Amino acid sequence: MDHRTPVRGAVPRVARTALPLLVLALLAPACSGGVEGKPGASGVRDPYFPKLGNGGYDVSHYAITLDVDPDEQRLRGSVEITARATQDLSSFNLDLAGLTVDSATVEGRPAAVNRAGDELTLRADAKAEDRLRRGETFRVVVRYSGSPKTITDPDGSEEGWLPTDDGAVALGEPTGSMAWFPGNHHPSDKAAYDLTVTVPKGLTAVSNGVLAGPPTTEKGRTTFRWHTAEPMASYLATLAVGRFETKTSTMAGGITVFTAVDPEVAKASARTVARVPEVVAWEAEHFGPYPFSATGAIVDREDDSGYALETQNRPFFPGPPSVGLLVHEMAHQWFGDSVTPKSWRDMWLNEGPATYAEWLWEEEKNGTPAEESFEDAYEDEDNWAFPPADPPSAAAVSDDPVYGRGAMVIHKIREAVDDDEEFFALLKGWTKAHRHGNASTADFTAYVEKETGQDLSGLWKAWLYGRSRPAADG
Ligand SMILES: [Zn+2]
The missing domain is CATH 1.10.390.10 (Neutral Protease Domain 2)
Incomplete structure (x- = not known):
């Protein structure tokens, strides 16, 4: 229970939710220009994680750009969020655990950021606030940097940013995605993603979706561009940086199969990983058409994390998976991911x-x-x-x-x-x-x-x- 409000403790939860906004309301008038808006809620009242997610808007797209330094376990990045206001907003929140916010804009204009723990409250300037009216689409850019943190779950497992021997992996169930990008981190707000990641040459950055083009290398650093067209909950977004053997093919239905396997476990994983298309096809017979345009797997070393996760398109495995585990994580592509x-x-x-x-x-x-x-x-x-x-x-x-x-x-x-x-x-x-x-x-x-x-x-x-x-x- 580090940054999260524990379970169903109604009294402390209400107090903690209300406080930052109360302070903000005292510091500044709720409405300085034409918008008679109200602050977007700081959580969506999830029964178990009440502060996850934020009210008042619906994200349609995240464009995340990251520069990752695995030796120092640091990153520098920005996220451009495209969202639609679902109420007139005087301010709105994003979830972010750790890291430092360097700047923020709404509609290209500097925005005020107030931070209370994992909650960022953004207030647009007078020239941009009209774009926060109900039904309007607005763009937020947040630049941030620092050493992303590993989050320990209420059940003791680790998520968020997990350093590995040769890089790192980001896993987000249920709250970890806020450790590597600011956003609306509740499963109820799904969005499309573009992730551009630059890492030292020789390492690979693997994420969800498909590669938008071949990786490019400049001055000893390689950039990978990943595109996820189908809606994705943020807890299913992933990024694995390290040494990987990658393979791309196309299976029946034109589905891209992209697998990334740590060379240390490549031999032990080969037979199971080769069965990805077979498992996807078998599950499609039982559960309906495969919901995404890409599939695959990420297999890292055994000591990297203690559990597998159904990251969208491309489940993550800490070490060679059994066929049963592959069947389980791939079934989540229908049940959980879609x-x-x-x-x-x-x-x-x-x-x-x-x-x-x-x-x-x-x-x-x-x-x-x-x-x-x-x-x-x-x-x-x-x-x-x-x-x-x-x-x-x-x-x-x-x-x-x-x-x-x-x-x-x-x-x-x-x-x-x-x-x-x-x-x-x-x-x-x-x-x-x-x-x-x-x-x-x-x-x-x-x-x-x-x-x-x-x-x-x-x-x-x-x-x-x-x-x-x-x-x-x-
Ligand atoms: Zn599962």
Whole structure:
């Protein structure tokens, strides 16, 4: 619990949210020109991470330019954010953890920046503030520099900026992306991205999407330009800097396959990484068309981070992945990356289906029925600590019940449907209905009931929300 407000502690949270804006309101009149605006909220009231994200605007595009010095673990950069105001704004916030803000502009005019912890409050000057009226599109540029920080999650895992032996990797679930660029860091605000990264010659900078052109080298430094056209939640943005063996190919459907593997683990990873197109195609058969124009994988050394992450287009693996892990992270491209949770309470909508994808793979490829995986998960005490749709705290959003019991919910739906063709049509319909959008648990349960025509309130009560373990056939 360093910079984040802990879980559901209503009193300190309200106080901390209100304070910076209160101070600001006292220091300056709320409105100096034509806009009778109000400050954009400093958080979007996520039930677990209330200060993540910001209210009053919707980002459509991030153009991030970074110069990375891996020896010193420093970076210098700028972000140009294109956003649309969803209210008349007198000021608005961006999330940024660590780093130093060197300057900021709104519509090319110098903007005042007030910083309180991870919250930047920007106020446009009188000539630019008309662009902050509801419905208007505005451009913000923030220049920043420093040593990006590693963030320790409530559950003790590390994210944000993670130094590696030969560079660094940026991982952002659930809050880490604010460690390397200012933005609206909540999964509910998805945007397109362009990332231009300059690193010492000999190193590679890998990110999401596709390369917008060949890398260029000048004065011993190489620049990589990555373009992500499809909407992306900021926690799925990544940057891996280091020595990588890269391969580019095209699979069926014209999808670009870009893989980047640390040479130290290249041999041990080769067989699994070569199966990326096969796994994507198999999952497309079960979950619907692959939602993105690019896929691939980033495989770094085993000591780089303790966990894999479904970074968009290109999952990150700390060391050679198993096929099961590849299946899991790739399934997230549908469940999590394309259909993104509305809040961190809905994390099981990511992890339940991704875990179930592993069970399905075992069933079809290795002859272990999903029923057997269900029984193993059912017998595992760790899966019964809390209901998957209601983790007790921010520290628990990545705990076993969200995965194992989340997958059990999907299995119970499959049993209720009692027809595999209909069951997979249901999954495909879900990924189609919310493609490139956001969805909540309530959206999911309503969708399943509507499509199946069944009242499944008993199933939700027992498996999704119930505190005790129901009978396995209940
Ligand atoms: Zn997962």
